[in-house]
Amino acid sequence: MTAAELDPLRSWLQSTTGLEADLLGRQSLERAVRKRLADTDGLTSADYQRLLMQDPAEQQMLIEALVVGESWFLREPRSFSQLVDMARRQSQRPLRLLSCGCAGGEEPYSLVMALLEAGLSPQQLEVEAIDISAVALARAAEGSYGSHALRGMELRRLQRFFDPDGQRWRLRPEFRGMVRFHHGSLQQRLQELPGGWQAVLCRNVMLYMNDEARQDLLRVIAGRLAPDGLLLVAAAESALVPSAIYRRLDGGHRAGFIRRNGPPEPAPATISTPRQPRRSVPRLAPPLEPDTHLMAARQLKQLGQLEEALVALRRCLYLDPRHREALILRAELSSALGRHEAAEQMRRRLERISRQNP
Numbered sequence: 001m002t003a004a005e006l007d008p009l010r011s012w013l014q015s016t017t018g019l020e021a022d023l024l025g026r027q028s029l030e031r032a033v034r035k036r037l038a039d040t041d042g043l044t045s046a047d048y049q050r051l052l053m054q055d056p057a058e059q060q061m062l063i064e065a066l067v068v069g070e071s072w073f074l075r076e077p078r079s080f081s082q083l084v085d086m087a088r089r090q091s092q093r094p095l096r097l098l099s100c101g102c103a104g105g106e107e108p109y110s111l112v113m114a115l116l117e118a119g120l121s122p123q124q125l126e127v128e129a130i131d132i133s134a135v136a137l138a139r140a141a142e143g144s145y146g147s148h149a150l151r152g153m154e155l156r157r158l159q160r161f162f163d164p165d166g167q168r169w170r171l172r173p174e175f176r177g178m179v180r181f182h183h184g185s186l187q188q189r190l191q192e193l194p195g196g197w198q199a200v201l202c203r204n205v206m207l208y209m210n211d212e213a214r215q216d217l218l219r220v221i222a223g224r225l226a227p228d229g230l231l232l233v234a235a236a237e238s239a240l241v242p243s244a245i246y247r248r249l250d251g252g253h254r255a256g257f258i259r260r261n262g263p264p265e266p267a268p269a270t271i272s273t274p275r276q277p278r279r280s281v282p283r284l285a286p287p288l289e290p291d292t293h294l295m296a297a298r299q300l301k302q303l304g305q306l307e308e309a310l311v312a313l314r315r316c317l318y319l320d321p322r323h324r325e326a327l328i329l330r331a332e333l334s335s336a337l338g339r340h341e342a343a344e345q346m347r348r349r350l351e352r353i354s355r356q357n358p
C-alpha cells in the first residue's frame with residue numbers, strides 16, 4: 001500500500017486512540033488493513049478508508065487487529081507492593097483504583113488479589129478498569145487463564161483465588177465481580193468517569209503512543225487522580241513521565257509518581273456523566289455494555305473462534321434479550337457449528353420480537 005493510502009488511517013488511529021502505528025510493530029497497520037480488505041470482499045483501499053470513517057464496527061475491528069494485549073498476573077510486583085504500602089498509609093475507604101489498558105483483566109484482578117491479601121475487605125475496595133479492546137474485556141469477563149497469564153503464581157494464591165477450569169484456572173466469581181470494566185479509549189473514558197482515584201495504573205500502554213499522546217494522557221490522569229494520588233507506570237515507561245506534572249515517589253518504586261501540587265487539570269466541558277452511586281456490595285458480573293460483548297463476538301468470529309463468539313453473544317443477550325443483531329449473529333454461528341435447533345430457536349425469537357416491534 002502507498003503512503004498516501006495509509007496516512008489517513010494512521011492519523012485516524014492516532015487521533016482516536018493515541019496509538020502510533022509504527023510503534024505497534026513494523027508494518028502492523030498495513031498488515032491489519034490488508035487483512036481487513038481481504039475479509040471485506042475486495043474493497044479498494046479508498047472504499048475501506050470511507051467505510052472506516054463511517055462505521056464504528058469497522059473501527060473496532062481494526063483496533064482489535066492492532067492492539068497489543070499481552071499481560072499477566074502481578075506483572076512487575078513492585079507496583080503492587082507500592083499500592084499495598086499506600087493502602088496501609090491511607091485511611092480513606094473505599095480505596096478507589098483504576099487500571100488503564102487492563103487487557104484481559106490480569107492487572108485489575110491482581111490489584112484485587114494484592115489488596116485482599118493485605119487485609120482489605122471487598123467493601124473497602126473499588127476497582128475500575130478501561131480497555132479499548134472488546135475482545136480483551138470479554139476475556140476479562142470470562143476470567144479464565146492459562147499458564148502464560150499465571151506464570152510464577154504461587155499455588156497457595158491460585159487455590160485461594162481460582163477454581164480449576166480444565167487445563168486452565170478461572171478466577172472465582174466473587175473476585176471477578178469486584179472489578180467494574182469500561183470499554184472505550186482512555187482518552188474518552190477517563191474524562192467521562194467520576195475520577196478521584198487514589199491510584200491509577202497505566203502500564204505498558206504509553207509505549208505505543210507518540211510523545212504528544214503520552215503527555216496528553218498523563219495530563220488527563222493527573223487531573224483525575226485524587227490529591228496525592230499515585231500514578232504507577234511500567235518500569236520501562238518511567239522515563240516518559242514529565243517531571244513538570246509528576247514527581248517520583250520518595251524512596252519508592254522508580255515507576256511510582258505523585259502529581260505535583262497545583263490545580264488539577266479540568267475535565268473538558270463537553271462531556272459530563274452523572275456520578276455513579278457507590279457500591280457497598282461487590283457486583284457478581286463485570287457490568288459491560290451489551291454492545292461490547294457483541295463487538296467481541298464479531299471479532300472472535302473473524303478470528304475463527306466461534307465457540308468464544310457464542311459465549312460473548314450469550315452475555316450480550318443476557319443483558320439485552322431483545323438485541324436483534326446479537327440474535328442474528330447467534331443464529332448464524334449456531335448454524336455454522338451445526339446446531340440447527342439452537343439456530344432455529346434464535347430465528348423464532350427474532351420473529352417474535354419483530355412482530356412485537358415491527
Ligand SMILES: C[S@@+](CC[C@H](N)C(=O)[O-])C[C@H]1O[C@@H](n2cnc3c(N)ncnc32)[C@H](O)[C@@H]1O
Pocket residue numbers: 016017018019067068069070071072075100101102103104106107130131132133136184185186187202203204205234
Ligand atoms: C500491553 S497491554 C498492557 C496490559 C496491562 N496494563 C499490563 O501492564 O500488563 C495494553 C492494553 O492497553 C489497551 N489500550 C491500548 N491503547 C488504548 C487506548 N487508547 N485506550 C484504552 N485501552 C488501550 C490495549 O487494548 C491492551 O489491552
